[in-house]
Amino acid sequence: MLRIEGLTAEIDGKQILKGINLEVPxxxxxxxxxxxxxxxxxxxxxLSGREGYEITGGTATFNGVDILAxxxxxRAASGLFLAFQYPVELPxxxxxxxxxxxxxxxxxxxxxxxxxxxAFLKLARTKLKALQMSDDVLKRNVNVxxxxxxxxxxxxxxxxxxxxxxxxxxxTDSGLDIDALKxxxxxxxxxxxxxxxxxVITHYQRLLDYITPDRVHVLMGGRIVKSGGPELALELEAExxxxxxx
Amino acid sequence: MNAMIxxxxxxxxxxxxxxxxxxRTPWIAAxxxxxxxxxxxxxxxSRKIEAWRYTDLAAIGQxxxxxxLTFASESPALPxxxxxxxxxxxxxxxxxxxxxxxxxxxxLARNLGAAEGWLGSLAQKLPVVSLNTMLFEDGILxxxxxxxxxxxxxxxxxxxxxxxxxxxxPRHLIRLGAGASLTxxxxxxxxxxxxxxxxxxxxxxxxxxxxxxxxxxxxxxxSAFQLSTVLAAVQAGGTYDNFTLNAGGKLVxxxxxxxxxxPGAACHMNGAQLAGDGQHADTTTYLDHAAPDCASRxxxxxxxxxxxxxVFQGKILVRQAAQRTDGYQMNxxxxxxxxxxxxxxxxxxxxxxxxKCSHGATVGALxxxxxxxxxxxxxxxxxxRAMLVQAFLVEAIEGVTHPLAQAALAExxxxxxxxxxA
Numbered sequence: 001m002l003r004i005e006g007l008t009a010e011i012d013g014k015q016i017l018k019g020i021n022l023e024v025p026x027x028x029x030x031x032x033x034x035x036x037x038x039x040x041x042x043x044x045x046x047l048s049g050r051e052g053y054e055i056t057g058g059t060a061t062f063n064g065v066d067i068l069a070x071x072x073x074x075r076a077a078s079g080l081f082l083a084f085q086y087p088v089e090l091p092x093x094x095x096x097x098x099x100x101x102x103x104x105x106x107x108x109x110x111x112x113x114x115x116x117x118x119a120f121l122k123l124a125r126t127k128l129k130a131l132q133m134s135d136d137v138l139k140r141n142v143n144v145x146x147x148x149x150x151x152x153x154x155x156x157x158x159x160x161x162x163x164x165x166x167x168x169x170x171x172t173d174s175g176l177d178i179d180a181l182k183x184x185x186x187x188x189x190x191x192x193x194x195x196x197x198x199x200v201i202t203h204y205q206r207l208l209d210y211i212t213p214d215r216v217h218v219l220m221g222g223r224i225v226k227s228g229g230p231e232l233a234l235e236l237e238a239e240x241x242x243x244x245x246x
Numbered sequence: 247m248n249a250m251i252x253x254x255x256x257x258x259x260x261x262x263x264x265x266x267x268x269x270r271t272p273w274i275a276a277x278x279x280x281x282x283x284x285x286x287x288x289x290x291x292s293r294k295i296e297a298w299r300y301t302d303l304a305a306i307g308q309x310x311x312x313x314x315l316t317f318a319s320e321s322p323a324l325p326x327x328x329x330x331x332x333x334x335x336x337x338x339x340x341x342x343x344x345x346x347x348x349x350x351x352x353x354l355a356r357n358l359g360a361a362e363g364w365l366g367s368l369a370q371k372l373p374v375v376s377l378n379t380m381l382f383e384d385g386i387l388x389x390x391x392x393x394x395x396x397x398x399x400x401x402x403x404x405x406x407x408x409x410x411x412x413x414x415x416p417r418h419l420i421r422l423g424a425g426a427s428l429t430x431x432x433x434x435x436x437x438x439x440x441x442x443x444x445x446x447x448x449x450x451x452x453x454x455x456x457x458x459x460x461x462x463x464x465x466x467x468x469s470a471f472q473l474s475t476v477l478a479a480v481q482a483g484g485t486y487d488n489f490t491l492n493a494g495g496k497l498v499x500x501x502x503x504x505x506x507x508x509p510g511a512a513c514h515m516n517g518a519q520l521a522g523d524g525q526h527a528d529t530t531t532y533l534d535h536a537a538p539d540c541a542s543r544x545x546x547x548x549x550x551x552x553x554x555x556x557v558f559q560g561k562i563l564v565r566q567a568a569q570r571t572d573g574y575q576m577n578x579x580x581x582x583x584x585x586x587x588x589x590x591x592x593x594x595x596x597x598x599x600x601x602k603c604s605h606g607a608t609v610g611a612l613x614x615x616x617x618x619x620x621x622x623x624x625x626x627x628x629x630x631r632a633m634l635v636q637a638f639l640v641e642a643i644e645g646v647t648h649p650l651a652q653a654a655l656a657e658x659x660x661x662x663x664x665x666x667x668a
Contacts, residue, residue, distance in 0.1 A: 048622050051614065076624035088619040092637025101633065102623035109624065158623060 001025045002166055002197065007058035008222075009046050016042040018222035019058065024166070024215075026063075029188070029198045031208055033233060034219035035241045040201045041085075043219070044170040047199075048082035049075050062166060076102075077109035081164030083184065085171060087151040090142035095154070098142045099124060103161055127160040130190065152180045156187030167191065167198040171207055178206075185210030205237040220245050251290045251307035255413075256282065258313060259380050267355040267383060274358060277366050281379035288373040300557040300589040301499055301528045306471050311413035311443045313381055314338070322406045328650040329398035329431060333386050336404050338414025338444070340384050351399060354385040354417060361387055364419055368449040368477040370503065375475050378447040382417035385446075388430075392423030392453065398431060398650055403444060405436030405467060413443035420448060422456035422484075429459045429648045434494070436467035441496070443471045450478040450486065454508065457485040461651040463658050466494035468525070475501045482508025482537070489646050490529065492519040493658055497526040504533050506540040506568075513542045518642045520659070521586075522666040523552025530559040533575075535568035535598075544575040547642040549635055550586035551666040561593040564601050573603040580638050581611050582631075582666075632663040 007020040016039045024030045034040050046053050047060060049072035060068050067075050090098065104114040115123065121138075128135060133153055143151050159167055169184060188198055188211050200211060208216075208230070216232040217224045218241065225245045226232065236244050259282050268274030290307050291298040314337045322336065324344060331348050334341040340353035354361060369375050390396045403416065422428060434444060444466060452458050458478075466472050472495050480486045490500050504513050519527040533542050548556040558577040579588040592605040612634050620630035639659065646652055 050618055050622075071627065072618060072621040073624050073626045073630075076622055082622050084619065084622075088613075088615050090616055090619070090634075090637060092640035093633055098620075098623075098633075101629070102620075102625055105626060105629065106624035162624065 002060070002062050002199065004060045005058055007046070007060055008056045009042060010054050010056055011042065011052060015056070016222055017046065020222070020224060022217060022224055024197050024199055026165070026197050027194045028214040029192065029200065029211060030215045030217060031200045031202060031211075031213040031233060032217050032219050033202055033205070033236055036203070038219045039222045040172045040203070040219055041170060044082060044168050044201055047168055048072060048080065073105065074109070076162070077106050079165035081159050081162060081167045083155045083159060083167060083169045087143045087155050089144045091144050093142045095140055095142050096120075096124070096138040099138070099158065099161055102158065106162060124161065127157055131157055131160065131187070133157060148177065149179050149183060152183040156183060159187055159191065165195055165197065167196070169198060169200045171200065171202045181207050182210060205233045208233045218245055251292065251304065252286065253290055253307040254310055255377055255381065256286045262313060262381070266381065268358045271358060273362055274365075278380050281376040284371055285373055285376040285380055288376065290377075291373050297530065297559070300559070301497070301526065305497065306443060309411060309441055309443070309471075311411050313383070314412045314414060322404050324402065324404070325433070325435070327400065328653060329400045331398070332400040332402060334402045334404070335384065335416060336406050337412060338383050338403070338416045348396070348399070350390050350394070350396070351386055351388045354387045354419065355383065357387050360389075361419055364421070365417065365449070368451065368479055369447070370477065372475065374445065374473050374499075374501070375447050375477070378415040378417055378445050378475070381413075381415045382447070383414060385417040385419065388418070388420045390422045390426040390428055393425045394423065396426060396428035398429040398648060401430060401432040403432075403434045403446070405442050405444065405470065410440045411442065413445065415445045415447070418446060418448045420458070421451045422453055422458050424453040425455045426453070427457040429461070429651065431461045431463070431648070431651050431654055433463045433465065433654060434472065435465050436470050436494070438468040441469040441471065442467070443473070445473045446475075448474075448476045448478070450476065452478065452480045452484040452486050454481045455483040457487075459487045459648065460489070461646060461648070461655070462488070462490040462500075463654055464490065464492050464494055464498060464500070465658055466498065468494065468496060470495045472498045473501075474499065476503065478502070478504045480504065480506050480508070480511040480513060483510040484508070485512045485514075487514040487645070488516070489643075489651075490517040491655060491658055492517065492521075492527045492529060493662065495527075496524065499528040499530065501530045502532070504531075504542075506533070506535050506537055506542065508537050509539045511537060511540045514645055515542070515544045516642045516645050517546045518639050518659070519546070519548040519556055520662050521548070521550050521554035521556055523554060526555045526557075528557035530557070531561070533560075533562045533573070535562065535564040535571045535573060537567060538569045538571070540568065541572040542574070544577075545642045545645075546577040547639050548577070548579040548588060549582065549638065550579065550588060551582040551663070553583070553585040555586070556588045557590075558588070559591045559593070560605070561595065562603060562605070564594075564596040564598050564603060566597040568598045569600045571598060571601040571603060573601070575605040576607070578608045578638070579610075580635065581609065582635075628664055632661075635663045
């Protein structure tokens with residue numbers, strides 16, 4: 001379970017998160033919705049450990065362990081996965097090498113034996129098939145020359161291979177096309193189960209047409225101002241943030 | 247006039263001249279004397295000379311190196327042999343018992359007669375080359391007959407450190423007959439102890455339609471100096487490919503002069519320079535397009551960590567006769583620390599009017615977004631940096647396709663960043 005209490009954070013001296021309180025129990029999928037500038041992306045980066053964000057107060061624990069003190073790779077090893085809104089291109093890094101290195105880094109951190117090239121290929125092919133992806137993606141450089149949809153699929157492939165227990169999906173941009181949203185939601189729905197939870201961060205309700213959240217939280221001005229069931233998303237869509245939060 | 251720095255080499259030549267190989271053979275004695283005269287006038291190049299503006303040889307001048315007069319008594323351990331043939335040199339001397347040579351490759355010192363009219367034929371009046379001509383002890387004399395597929399040959403240079411502060415000046419003569427082909431995998435190794443100077447000169451003649459792939463892996467000891475000069479001449483339809491990994495040494499200059507002399511000649515010159523704290527790595531290339539319809543490609547990548555310095559100078563000369571030249575040069579540097587410094591100087595000089603010639607240069611640091619992406623996937627910071635450094639080098643290294651060369655290269659680059667960061 002992810003538990004955030006009184007989390008405050010700033011960037012370049014400007015306070016963005018002003019006391020976030022949030023609990024995501026194991027096995028649940030929660031959505032965070034909010035208008036532009038409410039702190040949605042900051043929250044996802046603070047949770048995944050990106051540099052440049054100053055945490056000024058509060059705590060965030062994952063299964064009882066303080067994640068804010070961890071390096072990004074340690075967070076990943078503890079089961080946290082950040083699905084990037086805009087996956088980064090890595091020219092010169094082969095996708096197969098990248099995926100296997102990531103998988104083995106996490107296995108090693110957990111004290112599990114590393115997967116050899118053959119076993120990895122077999123595993124990757126199973127996951128590719130489930131995501132209806134071609135094997136060719138393994139031979140290409142990570143995200144280089146990928147279409148928007150292919151990049152999203154590659155994120156979901158990483159998630160399927162690394163099998164996180166908590167995924168944070170940063171889908172704050174309103175400009176994402178329906179296909180990309182469908183890919184992300186299929187990836188999340190495939191992982192859904194008693195040992196997997198997800199925090200879906202989005203601006204519009206559209207994504208939630210494909211992923212039904214257990215809970216919806218409204219983030220405004222760096223605080224969670226309202227929480228409710230899936231119907232809250234529809235309410236926000238119909239009435240707007242200002243009215244719902246009032 | 248400023249006092250020119252000779253590093254005592256001229257004085258030592260005066261004492262050694264009769265004892266050097268061919269010292270009493272008139273044509274060699276004359277060649278050495280002429281080189282000595284040039285070196286006495288020029289000295290070690292100073293930074294006032296444009297070609298040496300970024301690389302300071304003062305430390306070589308002060309080191310008071312001595313040429314080794316005898317074979318090393320110690321037998322340093324050799325890395326495993328990869329190719330079917332290997333020529334081994336210890337402190338610049340041919341190590342017969344440790345070498346396996348094909349018929350077309352012999353040690354130079356005891357076959358000097360065969361080098362007449364050949365030795366020095368490609369030499370230019372460069373001070374470092376004159377230093378070598380004046381004092382060379384040995385080298386290979388490789389004469390691959392026309393139409394022969396030579397396969398792969400290793401050339402291994404080891405510094406043994408049995409004497410402190412030694413200098414050796416090997417001279418390698420390489421000639422490929424028409425249509426011949428060869429992969430030459432050259433490795434320079436030395437321990438990190440006492441300083442030494444390795445000053446090899448290569449004279450390389452590639453005849454019509456011949457192909458030489460020259461892979462150079464420089465892993466000298468961290469106190470060592472290496473000044474290497476490759477002088478290559480390529481005839482019509484021939485190809486000279488040079489890949490140099492510049493990874494060892496305290497101060498290293500990798501200077502390559504390639505002349506494309508006949509129509510359809512081609513040249514790929516690629517390289518990777520990896521310099522860590524206290525290292526200076528210099529690659530300087532001169533590409534002379536002297537004939538029409540020739541193509542040249544150059545990709546050089548420099549990675550600098552700690553307090554280190556990198557230099558890339560690349561000049562492409564397109565002579566008036568060299569119509570329809572296709573030339574390309576790219577040099578890129580990756581700075582891993584604030585204390586690292588790169589000097590890059592690309593230069594085009596074009597006298598023909600129908601040419602396609604371009605060059606580019608970039609300097610940058612590791613991309614934080616890429617680094618975070620890797621770490622967010624569980625890859626520890628150092629491993630993630632190493633992955634990005636390897637990725638940066640890919641374009642320069644991917645042209646090395648011979649499996650033996652790839653293995654030697656992987657051995658030299660794997661873990662480089664981890665050890666620099668440690």
